[in-house]
Amino acid sequence: MEVLAHSLFSDFDISLFISGKHFRLYEKFGAHLIKLNGADGTYFAVWAPNAQTVSVIGDFNHWDKEAHSLNRRLDSSGIWEGFIPNVQKGAVYKYAITGFDGSAIEKGDPYATRWEHPPKTASVVWDMDYTWKDKAWLKKRPKVNALNAPMSVYELHLGSWQRDPSNPKRVLTYKEIAASLVPYILDMGFTHVELMPIMEYPYYPSWGYQITGYFAASSRHGTPQELMFLIEELHKNNIAVILDWVPSHFPGDAHGLYNFDGTHLYEHADMRKGFHPDWKSYIFNYDRNEVRSFLISNALYWLDKFHADGLRVDAVASMLYFDFSRKAEEAATNEFGGSENLGAVLFLKDLNEAVYGNYEGVQTIAEESSTYPGVTRPVYAGGLGFGMKWMMGWMNDTLKYFKNDPINRKYHHHQLTFSITYAFSENFMLPFSHDEVVHGKSSMIYKMPGDEWQKFANLRVLYAYMFTQPGTKLLFMGNEFAQTHEWDFKNSLDWHLLQHPPHLGMQKTVRAINKLYTSEPALYEHSFSHEGFEWITADDADNSIFIYIRKGKKAKDTLIVILNLTPVYRQNYLVGLPFKAKWKEIFNTDATEFFGSGKLNENVLLPQQVSCHGREYSIEINVPPLAAIVLKQGK
Incomplete structure (x- = not known):
């Protein structure tokens, strides 16, 4: 098998590459399965501007450094390239490089789309063919993934989840992980996964x-x-x-x-x-x-x-x-x-x-x-x-x-x-x-x-x-x-x-x-701006209680969050209100289903014209030990 002269690079590609502005290099560099002059094979391209020689070695040529020497482009790009007939998908390869100093170097392909399973270190000729079926997701992604949308990320390491x-x-394999991860994320309510x-x-x-x-x-x-x-x-x-x-x-x-x-x-x-x-x-x-x-x-x-x-x-x-x-x-x-x-x-x-x-x-x-x-x-x-x-x-x-x-x-x-x-x-x-x-x-x-x-x-x-x-x-x-x-x-x-x-x-x-x-x-609507947050009290250090308001675009969505960071049960605690309304507890970390002590506020909390926290109206509430409660306007 010989190396045939061939290039996927245009002069414009080279100009972009050497100016730091080519952002689709994976379409050019690496190993690409193509047909040339009626023959199936693989086109290889690698950047090694200071090399004296570059050849492709692999299981298809018995790792012979003399068998398939790549051609250096005649421009100043430092790219070595060429087409090798009959090298098929799944072929294992490396680049044998004679370095600037004459040293013999064997390198994996920086642009390889697949590698051998470690501890093996060679690259693998592969394709990226796949028929995607997520068009509906991509269409709605800009709204779902926006900065004013909720983002709850579950970070995981695939090898140890x-x-x-x-x-x-x-x-587990990617497919095995999919079978259990997808229903788990759905059940838990995370919006995103982050893969290490x-x-x-x-x-x-x-x-x-x-x-x-x-x-x-x-x-x-x-x-x-x-x-x-x-x-x-x-x-x-x-x-x-x-x-x-x-x-x-x-x-x-x-x-x-x-x-x-x-x-x-x-x-x-x-x-x-x-x-x-x-x-x-x-x-x-x-x-x-x-x-x-x-x-x-x-x-x-x-x-x-x-x-x-x-x-x-x-x-x-x-x-x-x-x-x-x-x-x-x-x-x-x-x-x-x-x-x-x-x-x-x-x-x-x-x-x-x-x-x-x-x-x-x-x-x-x-x-x-x-x-x-x-x-x-x-x-x-x-x-x-x-x-x-x-x-x-x-x-x-x-x-x-x-x-x-x-x-x-x-x-x-x-x-x-x-x-x-x-x-x-x-x-x-x-x-x-x-x-x-x-x-x-x-x-x-x-x-x-x-x-x-x-x-x-x-x-x-x-x-x-x-x-x-x-x-x-x-x-x-x-x-x-x-x-x-x-x-x-x-x-x-x-x-x-x-x-x-x-x-x-x-x-x-x-x-x-x-x-x-x-x-x-x-x-989540104002995750990154002052208009979404306001303290009710940030100063109750003696009781280690923090109270703040979270605001959406509509007043009816306003929430009051109360944190008690001591194990002391605070009964009839007075909370200043952002405005006069009835309030209802919609979340409490002290619920028994959460392994809490079950000290909930089950009744609607009525506003009273008693000044507190610099506000005209307030409510009395029982604040459970080491707990967070969230209030919303209720009926």
Whole structure:
């Protein structure tokens, strides 16, 4: 078999690529099954500008480096390409590269759409053919996925959400996961699922955050088409899918992107900019136009070929700052002497403009822990252009507060009120993610103080607080039924805990909270603006009681939320009203079905002209211990 001269690249493609503006590179690079001169085969294209030679080796040529040498384009693009007849779908291959320094290198294909099952490291020739049946979902997605719609995200790791009960070491396939995940999400009332990285990665304990195959669905769970099936089944049931995406760093595995053509091609050559000391991984060179094209093409690929509804972009702060996790004297600076990575800033702006400009009804979400301004401001207004940003400050302050023994909470009252002072500076998502239940941080239930009943009561009121605050929501798998162990990626969640009333009660609580959140416009119509929130009292530190109003577009949708964060039952507590009306309790975390003590307010609460909290009218209410109650106008 010979390599025939052929190209999928036009001069315009090359111009876009080298200027950092080609965002569909997956249609050109990689392995493509085509017919040429009447012969079936595969066209290969790879970027290796500093290589001396590039050949394709695989099971079809006995891994012979001399058999199929690719042709280098005569322009300055650095692309090697060619057509090999009779190479069929399922063929296993790598690129054999003679590096800039004469070194012999074997690399997987950066644009491969399938890889061998780890620990094998070769790429696989594959197609992306699939007949999608989610047109109805895509039509309504812009409304369902809008910023004024409810967003309750269930974050999960496919390898450990559930495993094969008959063989706990075996991870489930995408199709097996679909059979149990879709009905579970429907039953629990989450609106979105977020899949921790499902791009191919070699080291299982990295959870998917050390990617080698950016364009390939992990073969641990099946084929690309089987992942498409999982996403389609979720869409058919009106469940949106967010994918974790990692453009911040990649591992140094020999078959991956690192040192690709014998030079620092994808990573920055200056290791102050190109190496991440915490993760022992390599940082993309965002100053390089071709690297930005690669990454943005990858983002659009998952939206295009897999119909993803959003991307949660990992570790944005590590991209934005050269001194992230480095001592100042060990950090690089930009051309103006500052710590901002200007190439990364440009990349993120281009990314968000490309995503929102090409796909209707999608969202990008930044996992960003710094105070960088304007993360969710539009690019045209000087921002980075994300749809949402994780509210890490809220998460840290909230968990610090709840870890306190209730007797001491009055001394930390401000930890729950402070976040509102900046809650509307960005479009925030409130997260309790996988990061909070690993590495000795303990499970959510064991962060809570007190005896068993108090731990569960604390966690119920914590979730109610989370879902009645401004912002969208994210909860990691297992948190919804109070998983007792820290998350273990090697094993299934402890589903057997649902045999026990406290855990079953917690699951019922989260189900009810999701129903409340998605059915009450006041909790989502103004998620990101001041007009949706108002304190009734933020000052009752002695009783550790917080009372606030959530407002929708219509006055009749107004809710009053009351939190009691001590185990003391407060009877006949006076609450100032936003306006004169009858009020009815519509939700109470102390209900017996939730494993609470059952101290409910079952009667309609009548307004009285007694001044309280600076308001003319008030009601008397019984506030259960360690509980949240929600009131709405009633008859």
